[in-house]
Amino acid sequence: MAIELDLDLQIAAEDAGLPARPRLERWVMAVLEGRRERAALTIRVVDPDESRALNRQYRGFDKPTNVLSFPFELPPGLSPDDPIADLLGDLVICAEVVRLEALEQGKDGLAHWAHMVVHGVLHLLDYDHMTESDAAEMEALETAILGGLGFPHPYEHQDDLEDH
Template identity: 50%
Template sequence: MSELTVDLQNMFSGPGLPDESQFQAWAQAAWLGQAPSEVTIRIVDIEEGQALNHQYRGKDKPTNVLSFPFEAPPGITVALAGDLVICAPVVEREAREQHKEPATHWAHMVVHGMLHLQGYDHINNEDAEAMEALEIRLLAQFGFGNPYAAEETVKDS
């Protein structure tokens, strides 16, 4: 595993976001590349999340995480993995609906997005099973349970 630099861009003004060191740790754990690289993680609101999802995926609603792998032009070698755009209100809503600790869901979105940047996908069942197994293993390093389990109980605070 090589070093990963995380450029965090927080465009969302609201409580409950993990701190920068958590984003760095989650992204680093999911960076499976052999060479050092860099990723930008942009935290956005509903409006920006919806606009980007509409522009790039043709879906006129916000989504939890969008992954934009960097594709260098021929002959150019730059150590960039790409960009992740995470819509904070969607992640927070999903965590509540799925009865998950917010940090658990945030970590899952970062790990999930990082794997997409590295070519993993879940289009067919075989690929989905491989990607999900890797996500479960990576998240377990932080003490997080299986994000695909039926429901996780939110701890009483």
């Protein structure tokens, strides 16, 4: 069965190697495969100033970051069968940080974009890396999903999500 995806793509930064919408959708759907039949989410691509402001406000870090995830929480009293339950939440991706990280880490830019989307969507699905076992589970999922998309192991040479 095909996944029904409603993606709200917001571009609030100059194009810095931004992947085309169909690629973003494909990466999101790769994460959702076997986990959700329907989903809605926003991916907002921002500049370093907006990323820094959000990172400071919501995480207490006064610097721009690669990806921020804001999961949707179903309001009390609503059923998981309610159509609003399809809403996963929002991803905020800083194009400039992703571009610079790819350069600094010697990664293909498209592969790093895919990793940020996969990583962020997993957070929207309640995966995290707060404990070693949770991190191992999440990294294994990321690696498998990205491998299925034809991308290399994202953590092979460094930990590019150290401040998450």
